[in-house]
Amino acid sequence: MAEISSNALKDGLTSARLKLVRAEAAFAPELRDYSLRNREHLQPWEPARPDSFFELEAVKNRLGAMSRDNALGNAVHWLLTRRDSAEVIGECHFTNIVRGPFQACHLGFSLAKHAQGQGLMQEALTVAIPHVFNDVGLHRIMANYRPENIRSGQLLKRLGFEREGLARAYLKINGAWADHVLTSLINPSATS
Numbered sequence: 001m002a003e004i005s006s007n008a009l010k011d012g013l014t015s016a017r018l019k020l021v022r023a024e025a026a027f028a029p030e031l032r033d034y035s036l037r038n039r040e041h042l043q044p045w046e047p048a049r050p051d052s053f054f055e056l057e058a059v060k061n062r063l064g065a066m067s068r069d070n071a072l073g074n075a076v077h078w079l080l081t082r083r084d085s086a087e088v089i090g091e092c093h094f095t096n097i098v099r100g101p102f103q104a105c106h107l108g109f110s111l112a113k114h115a116q117g118q119g120l121m122q123e124a125l126t127v128a129i130p131h132v133f134n135d136v137g138l139h140r141i142m143a144n145y146r147p148e149n150i151r152s153g154q155l156l157k158r159l160g161f162e163r164e165g166l167a168r169a170y171l172k173i174n175g176a177w178a179d180h181v182l183t184s185l186i187n188p189s190a191t192s
Helices: 007-011 025-037 039-045 056-072 120-135 150-158
Strands: 018-022 076-082 088-098 104-111 140-145 162-173 176-186
Touching: 018 120, 025 039, 025 056, 025 076, 025 088, 056 076, 076 120, 088 120, 104 120, 120 140, 120 150, 140 150, 140 162
Parallel strands: 104 140
Antiparallel strands: 018 076, 076 088, 088 104, 140 176, 162 176
């Protein structure tokens, strides 16, 4: 696996209103607070989470694993904060990076309930996606969402993701197998 050595991963990315900081254990209290404050808000879109998922040590362990995946080039995990605050208001993850002839990954994201409707996730992904294409060198980003998650579907469409199909009973979300719309975005600088 190619190691991601970009300064952007080390130093983070910025947009007009946001900082995208690399996931690491130092952010465990902030990520724990984000997860607890948004537990009910995110529950319909995520796997069922036991109470132990929200314990500080479990959050530190997850962030440690994310940091290792970042360093190994297996994923790119970002935490979103406002430029003037360390409060985590969202996450975006480019995971399951596959090299070789595929050069692809999966995108996942979430945003705090109080930050919805302000264009913040679009702003974050508008800087993160070019990083993944240009600095990480990927060809395809895949993002899948539940058909009833209208906001995510609209966001992905605005970002240029194209619908590729529907996967029946694709992921176990909130305790039940759920259908997902499959979308992807191809690196615009890719050559045939």
